[in-house]
Amino acid sequence: MVLADLGRRINAAVAQVTSSTTSVEEADIDTMLKEISRALLESDVNIKLVLKLRDSIKKKIVNDKTPGLNKKKLIQKTVFDELCALVDCEAQPYKPKKNQANVIMFVGLQGAGKTTTCTKLAVYYQKRNFKVGLVCADTFRAGAFDQLKQNATKARIPFFGSYTETDPVEVARIGVEKFKKQKFEIIIVDTSGRHRQEKELFKEMVEIGDAVKPQQTVMVLDGSIGQSAQQQAQAFKESSNFGAIILTKMDGEAKGGGAISAVAATKTPIIFIGTGEHTQDFETFFPKQFISKLLGIGDIQGLMEH
Amino acid sequence: PFSFLQNYIGGKTITNADITKTIELLNNHLIKKNVSPEIASKITLNIQKNLLGSKTRTWESVELTAKRSLAEELQKILTPNTSIDLLHEIQLKLNSKQKNPYVISIVGVNGVGKSTNLSKLAFWLLQNNLRVLICACDTFRSGAVEQLKTHVNNLKNLSIDEKIKNQIELFEGGYGGSDLVAKIAKSAINYAKENQFDVILMDTAGRRHNDARLMAPLQSFARAANPDKIIMVGEALVGTDSVQQARNFNKAFGADRTLDFFIISKCDTVGDLIGSMVNMVYATGIPILFVGIGQTYTDLRTLSVDWAVRMLMS
Numbered sequence A: 001m002v003l004a005d006l007g008r009r010i011n012a013a014v015a016q017v018t019s020s021t022t023s024v025e026e027a028d029i030d031t032m033l034k035e036i037s038r039a040l041l042e043s044d045v046n047i048k049l050v051l052k053l054r055d056s057i058k059k060k061i062v063n064d065k066t067p068g069l070n071k072k073k074l075i076q077k078t079v080f081d082e083l084c085a086l087v088d089c090e091a092q093p094y095k096p097k098k099n100q101a102n103v104i105m106f107v108g109l110q111g112a113g114k115t116t117t118c119t120k121l122a123v124y125y126q127k128r129n130f131k132v133g134l135v136c137a138d139t140f141r142a143g144a145f146d147q148l149k150q151n152a153t154k155a156r157i158p159f160f161g162s163y164t165e166t167d168p169v170e171v172a173r174i175g176v177e178k179f180k181k182q183k184f185e186i187i188i189v190d191t192s193g194r195h196r197q198e199k200e201l202f203k204e205m206v207e208i209g210d211a212v213k214p215q216q217t218v219m220v221l222d223g224s225i226g227q228s229a230q231q232q233a234q235a236f237k238e239s240s241n242f243g244a245i246i247l248t249k250m251d252g253e254a255k256g257g258g259a260i261s262a263v264a265a266t267k268t269p270i271i272f273i274g275t276g277e278h279t280q281d282f283e284t285f286f287p288k289q290f291i292s293k294l295l296g297i298g299d300i301q302g303l304m305e306h
Numbered sequence B: 001p002f003s004f005l006q007n008y009i010g011g012k013t014i015t016n017a018d019i020t021k022t023i024e025l026l027n028n029h030l031i032k033k034n035v036s037p038e039i040a041s042k043i044t045l046n047i048q049k050n051l052l053g054s055k056t057r058t059w060e061s062v063e064l065t066a067k068r069s070l071a072e073e074l075q076k077i078l079t080p081n082t083s084i085d086l087l088h089e090i091q092l093k094l095n096s097k098q099k100n101p102y103v104i105s106i107v108g109v110n111g112v113g114k115s116t117n118l119s120k121l122a123f124w125l126l127q128n129n130l131r132v133l134i135c136a137c138d139t140f141r142s143g144a145v146e147q148l149k150t151h152v153n154n155l156k157n158l159s160i161d162e163k164i165k166n167q168i169e170l171f172e173g174g175y176g177g178s179d180l181v182a183k184i185a186k187s188a189i190n191y192a193k194e195n196q197f198d199v200i201l202m203d204t205a206g207r208r209h210n211d212a213r214l215m216a217p218l219q220s221f222a223r224a225a226n227p228d229k230i231i232m233v234g235e236a237l238v239g240t241d242s243v244q245q246a247r248n249f250n251k252a253f254g255a256d257r258t259l260d261f262f263i264i265s266k267c268d269t270v271g272d273l274i275g276s277m278v279n280m281v282y283a284t285g286i287p288i289l290f291v292g293i294g295q296t297y298t299d300l301r302t303l304s305v306d307w308a309v310r311m312l313m314s
């Protein structure tokens, strides 16, 4: 994953300053910040976030008058703290409970990977002994129901959809009701792709939400999304109040920085990443672990408690 | 947006530091628009030269020079230097003696809008009185064949004229591996010849541009289909990866074959952050045939370079 490369570059930049034998000059810090900024920008982190992060790190380091070795430690800690703040958020994702209906609704931009990821998540929960069903509430995209149906059939997941009903709100409502009656524990609702510029599409998303009352709404984000990530994610947050993000296509050279910006903008955690087109290409995501891996350090906790 | 340049008041000589500052601001401006840092630096290099040239002029002229240079540079990058008159080329081939159908293949990474924009192309060709055969060469992704089937039915039903209903058809061979893809492509060409179709539009499966296992079959596919045009669909949403996506697809067809055109999809989803088109064109020199601006058949447009430059400069 390219994020590892980002970690390496940031580490190298910090090491350059902190491992030199001479004392740290402001110019060194500027060089370090420049390299960190560049690495973040090349990973698609939103530029406003990057500039804010740069100023904030600089202010903390320059204002602090700690001399010598401690100064270097401070630099390291400050950079790590600020980066952590980017990807980590305190919000806890919803945990589905057994013996009750947990409705999970998927939302996101066109082509992000929602339909593919629905089945991946269904399989994930099925393996953990939940009774899982899939509902196709995408009545817009050509072939959407066939896509979900073929995926679900291959994975042996019960599914619901309609070739004739054109109102996604109706299909969603009927499908969820049906699965609830049959005591399904996880009911995943797939919806069509949409974007913030189309008010009608957002209205439809809200209506589907009202009809199925999801315990969890998940925004699916393409890992290679660029500078539009933040605005789109923010708009989805306002309309659908999603509580988790799943990042897809992280098997490519996707830099994931757009998603990091989405996390920062919406204070919503990433819970899974998709790493391929097949159902098994799916990994749980732990922000803390991820950051320490990203920065190439084992004991991030120790560092943070200094 | 460009107010940062307003700080410059006339009548001072430009120092190197000033130039560096201006270039950084221009760079950041481009990055904000979703131009990748790599491409942004390359673009602003020229502007730096222009600024150095204006050393003895006034501050005000620096502002103008910087802005004008950037706009000119973007205009130059986005203006195609080969013909993008596809209808004309199709007619040329159809008028020749062989009467072979004109073959267009659509390629690109996963989910960018290949199948949808292929259907928009079909609509456009139908409007220009051409008979279109759509060929389902995505034999991998679930529902890919049914997706095209639906589009073909929709396009047939757009007209009540029975004659027009015969203008479009789907050629498919179900799902399977890459051997099947080449076989379907070849059969489709024969079928089109026998049944007097003018244009074949071949959809292909989305693939990761950095996976050799997925990219290699593109070469054998291109050999089998021998397309007159290979069009890559790239999306406006993608970030810095757009550069590498374009480069890798451009060299996926062997030493003597490149892409012919881009279609940049989802331009309606990014507002003025349309930098990914700059990335793809700058990285390859391949021109943009159309931009996609929505999900319906009429949402396909020729790129107005003036509009694009205005968006990028705003």
Ligand SMILES: Nc1nc2c(ncn2[C@@H]2O[C@H](COP(=O)(O)OP(=O)(O)OP(=O)(O)O)[C@@H](O)[C@H]2O)c(=O)[nH]1
Pocket (backbone or CB within 6 Å): A108, A109, A110, A111, A112, A113, A114, A115, A116, A117, A138, A141, A144, A191, A192, A193, A194, A220, A248, A249, A250, A251, A252, A273, A274, A275, A276, A277, A281, B110, B111, B141, B206, B208
């Ligand atoms: N390489 C890779 N491809 C993926 C991944 N997830 C999804 N895809 C592919 O991305 C493309 C789009 O996926 P879909 O699941 O159809 O996306 P969607 O969000 O449902 O699309 P719409 O419903 O049209 O908005 C398909 O070709 C998928 O196979 C992933 O993690 N890695």
Ligand SMILES: Nc1nc2c(ncn2[C@@H]2O[C@H](COP(=O)(O)OP(=O)(O)OP(=O)(O)O)[C@@H](O)[C@H]2O)c(=O)[nH]1
Pocket (backbone or CB within 6 Å): A110, A111, A141, A193, A195, B108, B109, B110, B111, B112, B113, B114, B115, B116, B117, B138, B141, B144, B204, B205, B206, B207, B265, B266, B267, B268, B269, B291, B292, B293, B294, B295, B299
């Ligand atoms: N807003 C918008 N959406 C688009 C545009 N073009 C395509 N889409 C949407 O993007 C999603 C994916 O489109 P597809 O045509 O299935 O993409 P694809 O590249 O064929 O996908 P795979 O075959 O799975 O790789 C669909 O929901 C389309 O409606 C566009 O110009 N604007």
Ligand SMILES: [Mg+2]
Pocket (backbone or CB within 6 Å): A114, A115, A116, A138, A141, A144, A190, A191, A192, A193
């Ligand atoms: Mg879908």
Ligand SMILES: [Mg+2]
Pocket (backbone or CB within 6 Å): B114, B115, B116, B138, B144, B203, B204, B205, B206
């Ligand atoms: Mg397709």
